Amino acid sequence: MSPSFKAGAREGFRVCLPVSVGLIPWALVTGLAMVSAGFTPVQAMGMSFIVFGATAQLGTLPLIAIGAPWWLILATALVVNLRFVIFSAALAGPLAGGTLLQRWLCGYLLTDGVFATCLERLRSDADPAWRLGYYLAPSMWCALLWQCSTLTGVLAAGAIPRGWSLEFMASIALLVLLVPMARVRPMLVAMLTGGVLSVLLRGLPLRLGVMAAIVGGIAAGFATEHLQKKTEAR
Amino acid sequence: MNYDASLWLTFLLIGLATLLPRASFIVLGQRASLPDTVQKALRYAPAAALAAIVVPDVVLVNGAPELFNPKLAAAIAAVLAVTLSRNPWLPFVAGMAVLWALR
Numbered sequence: 001m002s003p004s005f006k007a008g009a010r011e012g013f014r015v016c017l018p019v020s021v022g023l024i025p026w027a028l029v030t031g032l033a034m035v036s037a038g039f040t041p042v043q044a045m046g047m048s049f050i051v052f053g054a055t056a057q058l059g060t061l062p063l064i065a066i067g068a069p070w071w072l073i074l075a076t077a078l079v080v081n082l083r084f085v086i087f088s089a090a091l092a093g094p095l096a097g098g099t100l101l102q103r104w105l106c107g108y109l110l111t112d113g114v115f116a117t118c119l120e121r122l123r124s125d126a127d128p129a130w131r132l133g134y135y136l137a138p139s140m141w142c143a144l145l146w147q148c149s150t151l152t153g154v155l156a157a158g159a160i161p162r163g164w165s166l167e168f169m170a171s172i173a174l175l176v177l178l179v180p181m182a183r184v185r186p187m188l189v190a191m192l193t194g195g196v197l198s199v200l201l202r203g204l205p206l207r208l209g210v211m212a213a214i215v216g217g218i219a220a221g222f223a224t225e226h227l228q229k230k231t232e233a234r
Numbered sequence: 235m236n237y238d239a240s241l242w243l244t245f246l247l248i249g250l251a252t253l254l255p256r257a258s259f260i261v262l263g264q265r266a267s268l269p270d271t272v273q274k275a276l277r278y279a280p281a282a283a284l285a286a287i288v289v290p291d292v293v294l295v296n297g298a299p300e301l302f303n304p305k306l307a308a309a310i311a312a313v314l315a316v317t318l319s320r321n322p323w324l325p326f327v328a329g330m331a332v333l334w335a336l337r
Contacts, residue, residue: 018323021322021326043237046242047248064237077247084255084256086276088260089259089276103260104261106257107256116280116281116284171292172308172325172326175288176312176316176322176325186278188281190281191282191285194281196289214279217281217283221281222278
């Protein structure tokens with residue numbers, strides 16, 4: 001490991017530590033949900049390691065429980081994961097310095113929280129080794145924290161009262177990510193458009209409304225950036 | 235409920251449907267890079283995506299929008315905490331406190 005990889009790793013870990021706290025209740029809830037769908041602890045942890053994606057896991061659980069056909073389960077998982085193609089494309093340049101194995105690992109470990117927190121610095125820093133450390137260290141930390149918390153949820157299934165609503169801490173974590181972004185005007189427009197569209201289109205099947213809201217939000221942000229540039233040029 | 239061995243095949247399918255979108259461009263690398271305009275537009279992806287996930291969660295009550303509900307009040311408290319303080323734990327404390335107090 002080069003010194004700049006280590007320096008990047010330290011910085012990435014420091015930046016993502018507060019955000020990673022929001023994973024704990026979410027992982028606990030995912031663990032509880034898998035057990036209540038009828039999985040044994042081994043099956044639940046198997047799914048957690050093979051999939052490692054809360055949205056895909058929670059989205060497919062009800063389908064598995066009712067014995068839905070495999071293609072419907074596959075399609076549902078693909079749709080909720082489409083956003084990762086966008087994230088992956090944004091990370092391709094910054095992470096291009098890694099070996100093939102490292103890049104597969106980067107892909108497996110890709111999560112919303114680390115992506116949102118680290119993207120700006122990943123795009124601006126010039127050192128490939130620093131960028132790899134800055135992405136991989138917090139990603140591995142989040143995976144470790146995620147699996148430990150999921151295991152806790154699996155083993156404690158039933159013991160944690162649902163009335164505590166601890167899963168709301170995940171929503172708070174997302175808000176914590178959004179607030180600093182909102183200081184840039186086009187980013188704020190992207191956010192508001194995405195949020196409002198997601199509420200309006202909630203009736204669409206297969207969570208396609210979320211996809212449409214994301215695309216609409218990106219378009220709105222991009223359009224605002226263009227309008228701003230035109231106004232400044234005058 | 236009991237599942238047979240095909241459950242593990244189902245896990246593998248869901249795993250592939252998660253890994254391939256995530257790894258797609260990172261693994262293919264520069265050979266398949268997106269055009270510059272798309273790259274620029276992608277800067278707005280995290281903001282749009284996270285808002286699309288979190289806004290329905292704090293605004294909807296039993297599937298319908300409701301402006302006066304404990305979750306939205308808790309969300310506002312958390313946002314205020316981020317804006318007014320640099321303490322990373324305060325948003326969680328403030329948000330959960332408001333949520334529990336109003337329930």
